Amino acid sequence: MTPRSPRPRDRGIPEATVARLPVYLRALQGMAERGTLTVSSEDLASIAGVNSAKLRKDLSHLGSYGTRGVGYDVDYLVYQISRELGLTQDWTVAIAGVGNLGRALANYGGFGTRGFRIAALFDADRRVVGDEVAGLVVRHIDTLEDVVGSEGVSIGVIATPAVSAQGVCDRFVEAGVTSVLNFAPVVLNVPPAVDVRKVDLSIELQILAFHEQRKADGQAPPEAGWIDATEKT
Amino acid sequence: MTPRSPRPRDRGIPEATVARLPVYLRALQGMAERGTLTVSSEDLASIAGVNSAKLRKDLSHLGSYGTRGVGYDVDYLVYQISRELGLTQDWTVAIAGVGNLGRALANYGGFGTRGFRIAALFDADRRVVGDEVAGLVVRHIDTLEDVVGSEGVSIGVIATPAVSAQGVCDRFVEAGVTSVLNFAPVVLNVPPAVDVRKVDLSIELQILAFHEQRKADGQAPPEAGWIDATEKT
């Protein structure tokens, strides 16, 4: 059954909306810094690069925070979106893998303007362990369980080589981490209660290549064509 | 109008499918290296972390490359997906911004197992210009136009600070680049003929935080609740 959940408001915000809220938030924070007090859906949408109707529908999922004829109060909207995204509390993050990517992440100042605290950096390479990166001492990966437990890490970032990723992920999960951000080019296996998001540099490039090829196809005369192996060897 | 496009095959592959093809490709390349000859949609789907019906429908957009009762020939499928993604030709890439992230990208060996050639690295900081990174000498950003032209760069990667991103993007576009991969946390403005893809580290973390909060909400008793500013000041 469960005809109506007993919750006051239907908290079912669409995934697509959730993915755009951080974009709106960043745009709004920029406006707030510049002293803008209110903004219309039209203006904010144009800055965020989306359709204004979509923006309004997205925001309507959080509640009716706009004023008709005027627009949205910038500061208030920043607060509401932050709250919805869970940025009014601090999340503790640990990064595994201190190569160039791990360093880039560790130094990514402010990390989305507050909300995230990097508590630890891990690496398996003894030559790196002990180094100071972004104000933190790199720890050996074997201390992962201890540190995750004592620091209360809830988000694990994997910036290791592909072969180590699943192993590190398992250790994160075992230690109690329930969200993982994966930069390694592998599909991670996790229990259903754990969220994984993947960022894959080469996948993005390949998608661009696909569209790039399309453009070239359209402009070139249809003669050439691909050398198509009709035979399977 | 335009009831049927005059093209031989309907080349309209859904965006959602294109985004998954690189994942399948990587899984298949791994199998090929391990000597696997054929694979069923069920098995490949499970490795790629998707539903098997979805996998089959995705592949069906490329053509009927499977054999009923048997599965797909791994090598053949690798070739077909590569071809569709445009990886049978080489794409020339330039990276702007040689901080930690730019270095990580430059050193990302093989870059999706061939298909992409990094032709140049640019930076505005004279202390970095002249350094050798990943076998390339870092050039000053002011040589961007010359190099993009002479090297035939078609994909530009932006790994600069946010403030410089739009400027660098404009220069890329002006120099003839038609695809941009943006790692800076800004929304880029480009002409319609240019493709932009965005990778944003902090957005991904914020999405994770949202879901993390959800989990916490469900488990905690409904008492606490947020301190909700009912008044708009």
Place this chain on the structure above:
DNA sequence: ACGCCCTTGTGAAAGTACGCACAAAGTAGG
């Protein structure tokens, strides 16, 4: 050559997402 079994390819249904267009609601000016 036949029939069984396996796996693909796809029609159809269900679920999401998008964007137009407009009524509702608020401001501002007289």
Place this chain on the structure above:
DNA sequence: CCTACTTTGTGCGTACTTTCACAAGGGCGT
């Protein structure tokens, strides 16, 4: 107070995506 103007919030049609379920096709053993 009333009218004109602005901008939100949303109902609705359309398009895309996912998933189910099964008929069609092909290999393999006998």
